[in-house]
Structure formats: structure tokens, C-alpha cells
Amino acid sequence: MGGKLSNGDVSDAQQPADSGAYVVEDEDGNRRVVQDPTAESTGSDREATTADFQTAATGSVAVLVSGPRQHSAGPLPSSVNATIWAGAYDDSSEVPVGIADEQLDITVTRPDGTTESFIAQTDKHGSASVDYDLSASNRGDGSYDVTVTDSNETSTSITVEVGTIEVMATTDGVSNGVFVGKETTFAFLVHEAATGVQDVELTLRVTRNGNAVKESTVLTDADGFAQISFTPDEKGMYQIKAIRNGFTVESTTVNVVEYIGGGYFDLRQALVGSTSTYGGYVYTSNGHVSNFDIVMSIYAGDVAEENLLTEQTVTTNNGGFFTVDYDVPSDIGAHNLEARAETDDGEPISLEFDYIRLNESSEGGGGDPDPVQLSGSKADWGDKVPGETVTIDIEAIDDGTAISEEPIDVFLRYDYQGPPAFSTTVTTGNDGTTSVNIPLPENAPDASQLQGSVGMTYNGTTYTDSIWANIQRYDISFNYPDVVPGTTEPYRINVTNNATGDAVEGIEYYFDAVYQSGQCGSFETGKLVSGSDGTDEMSVQVPEDVEFWSGVTDITQYDSGTGGPITFSEGPGTVSTDDTIVAGRTAEFTFSVPEDVSLSGIAFSEGPYQTTKTFGTLIDGSGTFSLTIPSEFPEGETFELRVWAVDEQGNIYEDENWFEIDDGGSLPIALEASAEKNVPVGGQAQLSLSAQKVDLLSIEKLWSDWNLVNSATGGTVADDITNAGRVDIDYSSVQNSASPSLTLSLPERYVGGKYSLLVSGTDPDGKTVDTTATLTIE
Numbered sequence: 001m002g003g004k005l006s007n008g009d010v011s012d013a014q015q016p017a018d019s020g021a022y023v024v025e026d027e028d029g030n031r032r033v034v035q036d037p038t039a040e041s042t043g044s045d046r047e048a049t050t051a052d053f054q055t056a057a058t059g060s061v062a063v064l065v066s067g068p069r070q071h072s073a074g075p076l077p078s079s080v081n082a083t084i085w086a087g088a089y090d091d092s093s094e095v096p097v098g099i100a101d102e103q104l105d106i107t108v109t110r111p112d113g114t115t116e117s118f119i120a121q122t123d124k125h126g127s128a129s130v131d132y133d134l135s136a137s138n139r140g141d142g143s144y145d146v147t148v149t150d151s152n153e154t155s156t157s158i159t160v161e162v163g164t165i166e167v168m169a170t171t172d173g174v175s176n177g178v179f180v181g182k183e184t185t186f187a188f189l190v191h192e193a194a195t196g197v198q199d200v201e202l203t204l205r206v207t208r209n210g211n212a213v214k215e216s217t218v219l220t221d222a223d224g225f226a227q228i229s230f231t232p233d234e235k236g237m238y239q240i241k242a243i244r245n246g247f248t249v250e251s252t253t254v255n256v257v258e259y260i261g262g263g264y265f266d267l268r269q270a271l272v273g274s275t276s277t278y279g280g281y282v283y284t285s286n287g288h289v290s291n292f293d294i295v296m297s298i299y300a301g302d303v304a305e306e307n308l309l310t311e312q313t314v315t316t317n318n319g320g321f322f323t324v325d326y327d328v329p330s331d332i333g334a335h336n337l338e339a340r341a342e343t344d345d346g347e348p349i350s351l352e353f354d355y356i357r358l359n360e361s362s363e364g365g366g367g368d369p370d371p372v373q374l375s376g377s378k379a380d381w382g383d384k385v386p387g388e389t390v391t392i393d394i395e396a397i398d399d400g401t402a403i404s405e406e407p408i409d410v411f412l413r414y415d416y417q418g419p420p421a422f423s424t425t426v427t428t429g430n431d432g433t434t435s436v437n438i439p440l441p442e443n444a445p446d447a448s449q450l451q452g453s454v455g456m457t458y459n460g461t462t463y464t465d466s467i468w469a470n471i472q473r474y475d476i477s478f479n480y481p482d483v484v485p486g487t488t489e490p491y492r493i494n495v496t497n498n499a500t501g502d503a504v505e506g507i508e509y510y511f512d513a514v515y516q517s518g519q520c521g522s523f524e525t526g527k528l529v530s531g532s533d534g535t536d537e538m539s540v541q542v543p544e545d546v547e548f549w550s551g552v553t554d555i556t557q558y559d560s561g562t563g564g565p566i567t568f569s570e571g572p573g574t575v576s577t578d579d580t581i582v583a584g585r586t587a588e589f590t591f592s593v594p595e596d597v598s599l600s601g602i603a604f605s606e607g608p609y610q611t612t613k614t615f616g617t618l619i620d621g622s623g624t625f626s627l628t629i630p631s632e633f634p635e636g637e638t639f640e641l642r643v644w645a646v647d648e649q650g651n652i653y654e655d656e657n658w659f660e661i662d663d664g665g666s667l668p669i670a671l672e673a674s675a676e677k678n679v680p681v682g683g684q685a686q687l688s689l690s691a692q693k694v695d696l697l698s699i700e701k702l703w704s705d706w707n708l709v710n711s712a713t714g715g716t717v718a719d720d721i722t723n724a725g726r727v728d729i730d731y732s733s734v735q736n737s738a739s740p741s742l743t744l745s746l747p748e749r750y751v752g753g754k755y756s757l758l759v760s761g762t763d764p765d766g767k768t769v770d771t772t773a774t775l776t777i778e
Contacts, residue, residue, distance in 0.1 A: 060099065062087050062419040063106075063148040065160045066445060067134070075161030077193040079135035082160075083443070084108075086120060086148045087127045087419030094464050095409040095455035098126020098423030105149045106130055111142025111162075126420035134162060165192050165200065166249075167242045168561050170225075170512035170553045173254025176520035177350040178232060179285035180256050184521040185229040186240045187512050188250060194557045196224020196510060196527060203243040204228035208236060223510065223527040232256040259284055260518035261294075261341050261351040262547055266606045266642065268353040270337055271613035271632070272360045273330035278339055279323035279602055279616055281316070282349060283547070287650050288320030290600070293344045296324045298356070300334040309337065313344065317620050319600030319646040334358060352518035361611045361632070371399035374408075374463040376454035379435065383472040385499035386444040390469045392436045394428070394454055402432025403458060410436050412452035412467065414445050421450055438469075446473045447558050473497065474504055476556050479537075482570035485652065486544035489567075491552070492537035495530040503534025510555040513540055516566070517547035548644050548654060571652035573623075575603070575643045582664040584631035584737030585692060591623035591643050593653050599623060601645025601653070608633045608661075619645055631737060635663040664736030669693040669767055673759040675775035682748035684709065685775050687757070691738045694761035694769075697729040699742065701758045706744050713740035734764050744775075752777050 067082035076082055088102040099122060106118040120128035133139070141163025149155035171186040178184045190200045200220045206213040206228065214230040232238060235256050242250040263280035270276040278298065282289045293315050300307040310326040328337075337356035341349040379391035392410065396403035405427060412422040422438045438450070448471050455464040479492040491511065495504040506529065513524040523543050528536040542550070552565045572593050579587040589603065603625055604616030611632040619625045633639070642656040672690045679685040691697060697715075702725040711717050715731040715738070729740055755775045762768045 075164040078163035084130040098420040109145040169252040182285040187522040225525040259349040262517040276613040321602040376467040390438040512553040573653040573655040583633035599645040607639040673773040675773040710743035
């Protein structure tokens with residue numbers, strides 16, 4: 001990395017120092033780099049602190065700019081030694097190729113309008129870099145335009161801001177709500193690069209419909225945070241603004257509501273062609289709302305499309321919990337579902353999770369796979385540190401036979417459309433495999449991702465596979481405490497070097513502890529700095545009303561304040577079962593608590609992998625509940641069952657435990673059957689069966705003039721009603737669980753009475769089990 005360099009007009013330009021730069025990309029395509037916060041101006045050894053970078057690519061050139069001590073997606077700090085990364089590549093084929101020995105003209109236009117020129121020559125991988133010392137004379141703060149041009153006059157440009165203080169809203173109200181009449185707090189962090197800035201004056205203003213509700217002028221605290229608290233007295237949208245020097249520099253919005261529907265990630269999954277569950281709980285500023293009617297609507301696609309899938313009125317249990325079971329048709333033609341809830345008099349309920357992921361089974365379809373397969377993957381697990389070697393393993397096969405002596409093109413770049421990092425061609429061995437070792441420079445962009453592909457042209461067809469590897473120098477680990485509402489809990493970090501596992505000192509971690517469970521609001525802000533053992537901690541007072549989970553907005557050299565760790569509320573309880581858990585069967589679970597209390601709650605989970613959907617049930621009274629396990633679960637797969645409950649005083653009880661799907665081999669043969677009651681004269685009657693460990697089911701004593709008009713069995717149906725008064729369902733193999741149903745049409749001459757049907761099941765060893773089902777005609 002870092003080809004030949006000749007300086008245009010700055011005499012002190014150098015090759016990039018060992019700065020440990022790290023690169024990442026956010027959702028908007030902005031990239032970030034990490035450098036060492038312990039770096040000294042004397043040029044001593046530096047580790048990684050967040051450094052922002054931006055990239056642009058046009059045709060066959062790309063450029064990004066990074067620097068030490070910079071927070072992700074933010075401008076470069078003043079007076080740092082930045083790096084301009086550039087590169088040239090040929091992207092005319094499916095796998096790009098780095099262009100070696102290409103002369104790149106790099107032009108930097110400074111804030112004062114002065115232009116500086118550099119000439120960089122790419123190395124064998126198509127990569128080049130230029131050291132750009134922002135502490136040099138006349139290189140001040142402001143906007144820098146960087147343009148890279150190759151010998152064919154193909155160019156690309158980016159603008160980089162230097163020395164800007166930024167303001168970030170760490171309490172985000174966009175996706176959650178605030179209760180009317182309840183005080184809430186919003187926090188902002190003022191930072192330069194990855195460091196909070198003290199004593200910055202901000203005017204924090206809360207508005208509704210453009211009218212000021214509250215305004216406060218404050219100075220940021222020692223950590224760089226500023227807060228404003230207010231109590232909304234009307235429902236609707238509010239905006240919280242941070243104003244500096246007369247300009248709004250950051251803002252967020254929040255919806256003030258009366259009702260919130262709390263939930264969790266596992267409650268937002270649905271499977272095409274199957275029955276799924278949506279659920280949660282309804283609460284207000286006064287607590288959970290029990291025995292309360294709500295109207296749940298689920299739409300296929302966006303609500304605006306008005307494609308209503310189901311609308312059901314459900315009633316919350318004594319703890320305010322609810323579930324909705326709904327069917328997703330196989331021909332739904334949508335990519336997601338959206339949920340809406342309101343009271344029975346039309347008052348909206350703000351749902352924490354209104355977006356439902358719609359999954360499709362991966363089984364079947366797609367035709368036969370291509371017998372020719374090319375694969376590339378990182379050889380070992382975990383992030384790689386600048387200076388380490390990334391190994392990519394490659395394999396090519398044709399219908400299970402190794403493809404030997406085959407050229408494989410390899411291309412990797414820093415993130416999406418960034419400059420080339422590695423480009424070569426290798427050849428497979430006799431076993432169809434080969435490996436590529438990629439030595440990362442000591443100053444490789446930290447916190448980036450190597451992205452690229454491998455490719456080969458075999459028998460006239462080009463085959464490719466994507467490859468990637470994360471580059472991150474440090475692991476900054478938050479302790480994810482289980483918190484007890486109303487108590488003080490330790491929030492702790494542990495920072496280690498990803499290569500050596502050694503503790504790292506001096507890494508900053510800023511956090512805003514925030515409500516979740518459908519609410520928003522800050523309840524604590526702080527700053528942690530890793531000590532000589534790599535750790536630091538702070539005691540945080542957790543409010544009593546945080547419900548079942550809360551969160552942390554964390555800001556580090558690697559994180560930009562979006563998302564963050566989850567902290568679960570801890571309460572007594574243990575969920576367990578003595579049943580053998582078999583897909584498609586119902587198991588009985590016990591939720592045990594130390595006290596003799598009456599509980600109301602919900603038990604829920606999701607799965608299985610690749611056919612994911614939510615399943616769950618309500619809990620009322622005792623801690624015993626039955627749960628039907630989705631038939632899509634394969635043998636040996638596990639699922640995490642989570643239980644949330646409250647007692648009559650609103651105290652939280654919870655637990656989660658993992659359970660494994662059994663093959664059902666230990667289950668006995670069993671059979672249950674029921675027939676419809678009060679069938680009208682000349683009407684239709686449904687017969688429902690539930691069986692385990694059978695391969696054949698038989699229904700006898702059917703009258704010869706009855707007609708089988710519909711069946712949902714999953715097996716082969718043999719209809720011999722006319723001759724023998726019998727229907728057989730043959731599965732050809734043992735079924736751990738089978739729940740067939742038959743619909744019979746009854747002639748009008750049957751004007752009333754009870755008709756007893758004989759139902760039997762047989763296992764592969766010839767063992768049988770019998771039961772009866774009584775059909776009643778009005």
C-alpha cells in the first residue's frame with residue numbers, strides 16, 4: 001500500500017505514518033476511519049481513534065481522506081496528519097483489476113482557495129496514498145476539495161471538512177414515543193472528532209407546531225453533554241432543537257401519545273404461507289392497561305397501500321399483554337407487513353414495532369443448483385488488525401470434482417467503491433483450492449471492511465463469489481448489564497487489542513442511557529475512559545419505569561451513536577419444561593417464581609432459521625402455559641423462549657431459556673379426534689385429528705352417501721366412503737406430529753342425531769391407537 005509519491009508544492013509531504021487508520025461505511029455511504037486517541041504530537045506510537053473518511057468513485061479512480069482522532073462520519077480534527085487514499089482500477093470485467101504504475105494527479109483546494117498538487121503512482125495493486133499534514137502553514141480549518149485524476153482524465157472529487165465542532169442528538173425520539181403529562185429528557189453531545197467538548201453554549205428549544213414550548217440556554221458539561229427536560233401537556237409531534245450561534249445545528253422529533261404498545265424484536269417476524277403471532281403489551285404513564293380492547297390491523301406492505309391483511313379486536317389480559325394470530329397467504333405479493341393499533345374508540349396506540357419482517361421459506365424452488373461452484377471466504381473468525389495478514393481461502397468444484405490449475409482473479413478494496421487494497425491472480429491446486437495472503441499495512445484504514453470478489457471463467461462461463469474481512473484494531477466491549485428497575489447498576493467497558501487480547505488504555509466511550517419499550521428519553525449520560533487494565537465503569541441510577549428493556553446510545557471512535565447496546569430489566573422467574581419438545585406439537589411449560597403471586601404475561605420466541613416467524617401465547621393466573629411449536633422447526637434446532645410477566649402490583653418477572661427440538665423418538669403413539677357439533681341439515685361438517693408417531697390414519701363408520709369435499713392432511717388420501725364408509729390417510733413415513741382435517745357434505749335426509757365415527761392410527765410397527773369422534777346434526 002502506498003505507491004511512489006512526488007510532491008507538488010509542499011516540501012514536508014511524507015509517506016503515511018504508522019497511524020492505524022480504520023475505515024467503516026454508514027447507511028448513507030459515508031466512511032469513517034479510526035486512529036489512536038493516545039497519539040501524541042511528538043509522533044510517538046499511535047493506536048486507533050475514530051477518523052472519518054469519505055469516498056467517491058467514477059469509472060476507474062477512487063479517493064478517500066482519513067485522519068487520526070476523528071469520530072465516525074465527522075470532519076477531520078484540526079492539525080492532524082491526514083492521509084489521502086487514492087487508486088485506479090479497471091472495472092470492465094466482473095472482477096475489477098487494480099491498475100499498477102498509474103500516475104494519479106491529486107489536487108487539494110484549501111479553504112483559503114489555494115491549490116496544492118501531488119503526483120502519486122499506484123503500486124501493483126492499483127493503490128496509492130499521500131500524507132497530508134494539516135498542521136502545516138496555511139492549512140487551517142474549513143472545507144477541503146480533493147480531486148484525483150488518472151492519465152485518461154478520469155477523475156473523482158470529494159469535500160472534506162476540517163476542525164468542525166459537531167452536535168449530536170443522542171436521545172432519538174423518531175421511532176419511539178413520549179407520554180403526555182410525563183416529564184422527559186433529551187440529551188445532545190457536543191464533540192470535536194471523538195472527544196466531547198466542555199462549556200459550549202447551546203440553546204435547546206422544544207417546539208410544537210412551530211411554537212416554542214420550552215427554551216433553555218446551557219453550557220455543555222465536562223463530558224460534552226447538554227440536556228433539556230420538559231413535560232408535554234398535549235398530544236402530537238414535538239421537535240427538540242439544538243441551536244448554536246443562532247443556527248439550528250441538530251434536531252430530533254418525538255410523538256407525544258397517551259398509549260404505547262411495547263414489544264421486542266422477536267415479536268415482529270412472519271412467514272409466508274403460515275400462521276404467525278404478533279404481540280406485546282399496552283401501557284400508559286400510569287402503568288399497564290388491563291382488560292382493554294384494542295383493534296389490531298395488519299397490512300400487506302405499507303399502510304398507505306391499504307392492503308388490509310387482517311383486523312382483529314383483542315383484549316389485553318390482567319397484565320396488559322396481548323397476542324394476535326394471523327395467516328399470511330402464499331400469494332401475498334408483499335415484502336413486509338405493517339401493524340397498526342388503536343383503542344375501540346379510535347385513539348392511536350404507538351407501537352414500538354410496527355414493521356413486521358416477512359420471510360419466505362427457503363425450501364424448494366429455484367431449480368437445480370449449478371454443479372460448478374466457486375467460493376471464497378476468510379480463513380479465520382474475528383476482526384483483523386492493521387499490520388496482520390488476512391487469508392482468503394478459495395475453492396472451485398464441478399459437480400463435486402476439483403477444478404485444478406484454474407486461474408482465479410482476486411480483487412479487494414476498502415469498503416464499497418473505495419480505493420483498491422489488493423489485486424492479483426492465483427491458480428487452484430490439484431484439489432481445486434488455493435489461498436491468498438493479504439498483508440495489511442500498519443496504517444491500513446481501521447474500522448473498515450475489505451470488500452471484493454473472486455472470479456474465474458470456466459468453460460466459457462464466468463463464476464464469482466463475494467469476499468470480505470473486517471479491519472478493526474480494538475474491541476470496545478460494553479458489559480450489557482441486566483438491570484433491576486429502581487436500583488443503581490454499573491455500566492462498564494473493557495477495551496482490548498483484537499490481535500493480542502491485551503488491555504488498551506485511554507479509549508473514550510460516551511453514552512446516553514435511554515428508555516426503550518416504545519418510550520424515548522434520557523435518564524443518564526456519561527463518559528468512560530479505559531484505564532491501564534482496559535476497563536472503566538460508572539454507576540447509573542435506573543428508573544423504576546423502564547419496563548422490560550432499555551438501551552444505550554454509545555459514541556466511540558467506531559460508533560456514530562446509532563443503535564447501541566440493550567440492557568434487559570431483571571426480575572425473578574425461571575421458565576422450564578419436562579416435556580419432549582417436538583415440532584408441530586404442543587408442549588407444557590412452567591414459569592416458576594419465588595413468591596405465590598398471580599401473574600399475567602406473554603411467552604414468545606421466533607424461528608426456525610430460514611423459515612422465521614413469531615410464535616407465542618399469553619400467560620394468566622398460574623405459571624403454567626401451553627405453547628404449540630411451529631412445524632417448520634427441524635430436529636436438533638434450538639430456540640430461545642422469553643417470558644415477560646407482571647403481578648397485580650406491576651412488578652416485573654422475566655426469564656429466557658433455550659430449548660432444543662427433539663426428533664420425537666421417545667414419544668408414544670397418540671391420537672385425538674373431534675367432529676363438528678350442531679351441523680345444519682344438508683350442511684357440511686369438519687372432522688379434525690391430532691396424532692403423533694403414526695404413518696397411517698383411518699376414519700370409519702362413515703355413511704356411504706356422505707361425500708368428502710375437502711381435505712387438508714399432508715398425506716395421501718384414499719376415499720372409500722361409497723363402498724366401505726372409510727377414508728385412509730397414508731403418510732408413508734412416521735409422523736411425529738400430524739393434524740389433518742376433513743370436510744364432509746351431508747345429504748338433507750339426515751335431519752338430526754348423533755353419529756359416532758371410529759378413528760384409528762397405526763405406527764410403522766403395526767401398533768394401533770383408537771378413538772371416537774361424535775358428529776351432531778341439528
